[in-house]
Amino acid sequence: MNGLSDPTMPRPRLDPASFQERLLAWFDQHGRKNLPWQQAISPYRVWLSETMLQQTQVATVIPYFQAFTESFPTVEALAAAPIDEVLRHWAGLGYYARARNLHKAAQRIAELGGFPDTLEGLMALPGIGQSTAGAILSIAFNNSHPILDGNVKRVLTRLNAIGGWPGQSQVSKSLWALSAELTPSVRAAEYTQAIMDLGATLCTRSKPLCLACPVSADCQAYRQGNVSAYPSRKPPKTLPIKACFLLLLYTPDQRIYLEKRPPTGIWGGLWSLPEFAALNAAEDWCLSRNLLIKQRHSLASKRHTFSHYHLDYTPLLVQIENPTNNVMEAEQALWYNSAQISGLGLPAPIKTLLQQFNTDY
DNA sequence: AAAACGGGGAA
DNA sequence: TTCCCAGTTTT
Numbered sequence: 001m002n003g004l005s006d007p008t009m010p011r012p013r014l015d016p017a018s019f020q021e022r023l024l025a026w027f028d029q030h031g032r033k034n035l036p037w038q039q040a041i042s043p044y045r046v047w048l049s050e051t052m053l054q055q056t057q058v059a060t061v062i063p064y065f066q067a068f069t070e071s072f073p074t075v076e077a078l079a080a081a082p083i084d085e086v087l088r089h090w091a092g093l094g095y096y097a098r099a100r101n102l103h104k105a106a107q108r109i110a111e112l113g114g115f116p117d118t119l120e121g122l123m124a125l126p127g128i129g130q131s132t133a134g135a136i137l138s139i140a141f142n143n144s145h146p147i148l149d150g151n152v153k154r155v156l157t158r159l160n161a162i163g164g165w166p167g168q169s170q171v172s173k174s175l176w177a178l179s180a181e182l183t184p185s186v187r188a189a190e191y192t193q194a195i196m197d198l199g200a201t202l203c204t205r206s207k208p209l210c211l212a213c214p215v216s217a218d219c220q221a222y223r224q225g226n227v228s229a230y231p232s233r234k235p236p237k238t239l240p241i242k243a244c245f246l247l248l249l250y251t252p253d254q255r256i257y258l259e260k261r262p263p264t265g266i267w268g269g270l271w272s273l274p275e276f277a278a279l280n281a282a283e284d285w286c287l288s289r290n291l292l293i294k295q296r297h298s299l300a301s302k303r304h305t306f307s308h309y310h311l312d313y314t315p316l317l318v319q320i321e322n323p324t325n326n327v328m329e330a331e332q333a334l335w336y337n338s339a340q341i342s343g344l345g346l347p348a349p350i351k352t353l354l355q356q357f358n359t360d361y
Numbered sequence: 362a363a364a365a366c367g368g369g370g371a372a
Numbered sequence: 373t374t375c376c377c378a379g380t381t382t383t
Contacts, residue, residue: 050367051367053366054366054367054368055365055366055367055378055379055380055381056366056380056381057381057382060380060381092380093379093380094378094379094380094381095366095367095368095378095379095380096378096379097368097369097378098367098368098378101368101369126368126369127367127368127369128368129367129368129369130367130368131367131368132367132368148367149366149367150365150366150367169373169374205364205365205382205383206382206383233364233365234364234365
């Protein structure tokens with residue numbers, strides 16, 4: 001036990017002034033200060049770089065930023081440019097709605113006669129939310145405003161061992177509160193750059209360099225030896241539900257109609273029951289084959305869960321009079337003796353269904 | 362193969 | 373309010 005991970009150790013109170021001091025001292029010594037958007041700092045250049053960096057790594061952004069600012073050196077130039085020209089400069093960065101927002105916002109800023117210098121004014125522009133607005137205000141205007149981009153979320157969830165997915169509103173709320181608490185009123189611009197830098201270069205998603213971190217003494221996740229647990233992952237989204245009818249066609253002598261599934265996709269190449277999206281599609285299928293239906297009823301629906309969706313299937317039991325071979329379709333279908341189902345490659349839920357059918361009928 | 366990224370807009 | 377999405381890169 002190295003003491004660092006002893007959960008019974010009392011938590012030292014996080015002191016914002018001390019945190020800021022160590023972070024800024026680290027930034028002074030190790031921070032990145034030569035990135036293109038850190039030169040000739042202006043609201044326009046900060047806004048543009050923040051927008052580009054939302055989705056892309058620094059190294060990728062640099063040439064785009066340079067080409068973009070060369071063609072559109074000011075927000076007025078951007079506003080005056082045709083949208084096609086703007087999109088052409090964005091090509092390859094993805095999220096093209098952002099280029100359109102950028103252009104739209106530039107036109108509004110031009111109409112206003114300059115950049116808004118308030119949170120509300122900035123957030124009223126398309127494509128600028130609270131975090132981007134905070135970055136512009138702190139970096140370009142040196143006003144004290146918190147930000148909460150992906151890097152800062154990672155730093156702060158680790159710092160206070162804040163569990164739960166940051167996209168959750170309650171978690172996001174505590175992160176904003178912590179970000180605000182830690183943002184100093186002096187050196188706001190440098191602080192904002194510093195905490196983003198820390199997240200980008202030391203407090204990385206994987207293999208964080210905690211031994212080089214200036215604030216590891218404040219870091220609850222580090223003390224717990226649990227840094228990689230933060231931030232919590234986005235919960236897997238609820239799976240979509242697909243529904244179908246499975247036709248269990250059987251003869252008086254207990255033979256069952258099976259079809260070979262196409263080689264790719266779900267249950268590729270396995271033998272299974274004919275599958276229909278709708279009841280009348282199943283009926284049509286029987287009618288078109290001139291099957292004489294002796295009796296029919298459906299069983300209760302069941303659910304089978306795949307990695308990416310739920311399949312709710314309703315078995316349709318249809319007994320036919322004539323065990324003909326006119327439903328045979330080359331090598332793709334067969335009548336199978338229901339007492340010997342184990343010899344074929346059957347999907348698990350189909351196998352279960354057939355076993356149940358065997359027992360009950 | 363899956364997660365991450367910040368904001369907009371649909372539900 | 374909450375949920376879902378966009379495109380590309382990284383893991």
